[in-house]
Amino acid sequence: MLDVVICKGSVINTNRQTKRIANIGIKDGEIVCVTGDDLTASIVIDAQGLIVSPGFIDVHGHVDGYLYSGELSACQGITTSIGGNCGLSPIDFDDFFYCQEKAAFYINQGELVGHSFSLRQAAGISNPYRRALPCEFDRMKSMARAALDAGACGISFGLDYSPGASFDEITSLASICADFDRVMPIHTRLFTQNDLYSLFEVLSIAKRTGVTLLFSHFVYQYGSGIMRDALEIIEKAIQDGLNIKIDSGMYMDWLTFIGTATFDEQTINDNEIRFSDMIAASGPYKGQRLNLELYRLMRQKYPNDSVICCVPNDATQIYAALKPDYAMPSTDIGQYLPGEGHPQIAGSFPKYIKEMVRERHDLTLEAAIYKATLLPAQTFHLDKKGQIEIGMDADLTIFNLSTIKDRAVFPDQGCPDNKPEGIEYVLVNGVPVVYQGVFTGKKPGRVLRA
Numbered sequence: 318m319l320d321v322v323i324c325k326g327s328v329i330n331t332n333r334q335t336k337r338i339a340n341i342g343i344k345d346g347e348i349v350c351v352t353g354d355d356l357t358a359s360i361v362i363d364a365q366g367l368i369v370s371p372g373f374i375d376v377h378g379h380v381d382g383y384l385y386s387g388e389l390s391a392c393q394g395i396t397t398s399i400g401g402n403c404g405l406s407p408i409d410f411d412d413f414f415y416c417q418e419k420a421a422f423y424i425n426q427g428e429l430v431g432h433s434f435s436l437r438q439a440a441g442i443s444n445p446y447r448r449a450l451p452c453e454f455d456r457m458k459s460m461a462r463a464a465l466d467a468g469a470c471g472i473s474f475g476l477d478y479s480p481g482a483s484f485d486e487i488t489s490l491a492s493i494c495a496d497f498d499r500v501m502p503i504h505t506r507l508f509t510q511n512d513l514y515s516l517f518e519v520l521s522i523a524k525r526t527g528v529t530l531l532f533s534h535f536v537y538q539y540g541s542g543i544m545r546d547a548l549e550i551i552e553k554a555i556q557d558g559l560n561i562k563i564d565s566g567m568y569m570d571w572l573t574f575i576g577t578a579t580f581d582e583q584t585i586n587d588n589e590i591r592f593s594d595m596i597a598a599s600g601p602y603k604g605q606r607l608n609l610e611l612y613r614l615m616r617q618k619y620p621n622d623s624v625i626c627c628v629p630n631d632a633t634q635i636y637a638a639l640k641p642d643y644a645m646p647s648t649d650i651g652q653y654l655p656g657e658g659h660p661q662i663a664g665s666f667p668k669y670i671k672e673m674v675r676e677r678h679d680l681t682l683e684a685a686i687y688k689a690t691l692l693p694a695q696t697f698h699l700d701k702k703g704q705i706e707i708g709m710d711a712d713l714t715i716f717n718l719s720t721i722k723d724r725a726v727f728p729d730q731g732c733p734d735n736k737p738e739g740i741e742y743v744l745v746n747g748v749p750v751v752y753q754g755v756f757t758g759k760k761p762g763r764v765l766r767a
Contacts, residue, residue: 319344319358321747326364326715331371331691331704334683341369343711346746346761351705360749362742364715370686371703372396372712372743373666374693377502377533377564377647379405380426382416386650386662387423387762391743391750392736393666393723394714395648397425397702397765399693402533402649403504404433404475408460410467414764421760423750425712427697427767429471429502430464432457432490433479445578446481454489461493468766470697471500473533476515477507477579488522495528499767500697502531502564505538507579507588513543516550523559531696532563534649537571540634548641555643562696564647565638567668570627570727572598572651572659575612576620590626596729598623599657604728623651625659625727636679639669645693658733664723667737671722682718699765711747716740 321343328339328351342350342358350356378398380386390398400406406429407413417426430436433445440456442449449457461472472494476482494501505515515538523530532538532551539547555561573579575597585592595607600622602611607624615622639646648665651658666689673679680688694703701710721739726732736756743751748761 319349319356321360321362321711321744322356322358323362323364323369323713323715324356326367326369328369328705329371329683329686331687334681334687336683341705341713343744343747346711348705348707348709348711350707362715366717367715367741368682368718369705370714370716371690371705372714372745373689374699374702375399375648375650376531376645376693376696377402378650379403379652380650381407381428381652382413382422382426383652384423385655386652388756389663389734389736390648390650391423391745392740392756393663394716394740394743395424395666396712396714396743396745397427397699398650399427399429399470399697401429401431401469402473402502404431404435404473404478406431406435406473408435408439408464410464410469414468414766417764422762423760424745424762425765426762427470427699427765429473430461430469431473431475433475433482436460437479437482444481445479448481448483449486454486458489458493461490465493465497465499465767469499470765470767471502473502475504477504478577480506480578484518484522488525491522491526491528495526499529500531501528502533504533507538507584511541511543513546513550516547520550520554520559523561529560530562532561534571534647535563535565535644536569536635536638537566540569540631540638541628542631544634544637548637562643562645563638563641564645565635566647566649566661567635567665567672568659568661569630569632569635570625572623572625574620575615575622575624580616580624594627596625596627596727598625598659598728598733599653603657606729623658636673636677639673639688640679644688645696646689653734655734656732657728660723660725660727660733662725663734663736664725667721667739668723670716670718675718698767711744713742713744714740715742
């Protein structure tokens, strides 16, 4: 007998970007049939009137084994998350993967090794403005190779957080990433909010090394009125033969740790950011807007608390970033206590479907799902993900297109971790982690070694 049957749902074919009414049979964590015939199983899910999609794949997250982040991911339809982004990751990947497999987890996890916080600090560089010495170069390269050998799916960079990282430092690690045929997600530098040089720097490195590039949270980097110019640069580079993807979230207002170089006072002044446009997202001052006094206090005493930077809200920049066929939705989910954070941690994928498909018709349903499932799977070489076909992993998200919506809000307005509506079932390796809209707490997720 089958373990699970999903009956009469509108099943998305991500290869052809079509849909049809079908029944899906699942056994031992795999899809074993997609048919019009009646099926029986221990668990039968009536999906009539619902969309049956491959599980969403979040290519830019910071779940990194944190349970509450995994729960919020699952509840918005994510079955696989790529962690270790922005240069912040584990270093000992054998230990990380062992611990994750021993403890079990709600969703599948791939993991990047991070340069700009983790490798630099492990190599002995505590000052983000300092250039690496030759011996520190060698340490970073050795640790990166060890992580990739252990199954890290690429090397991530957060150049905003390591202003001292030189062109040669980045290029040498990019070459290693290319040698392993892995992905290099990169949070580009932020000199000013109207900067495009940061793109040319990274594209030059890709030309030299042949590395596969993934530009991180694109609207945060280039959503200040220069999106069209930034996309034109990317498209020209793709035409010239570079392998490039971008990811982007559904929000304009961005967030990071208050103690990073991104929030140095000089950077704030250079970008004409007002303290009143900054909201504490975690810690004792959560929900409060900053002033100079609170800014300096948090920098000194709470450097690891997160702050949201509110920017002029031109949502057309978001939709422009996510329309190209090389763009994928992402969450930038971080590790927060309940009630903390940014609404991206709970609302990103439902907001993407609701706005770009149902309300604006920027994307067809089939195209939107392809960009959230098969395109990420192909980018990270996840061969058994992103499709509803026989032999594929039974990672599935079942939702109501008419009711799907985000409910998370910014922390000065309410709860940034309010769970969405319309996500009815989420199966990870054939096991329901969301059932009839309720999180089950089951832990069928697997570690995905490259």
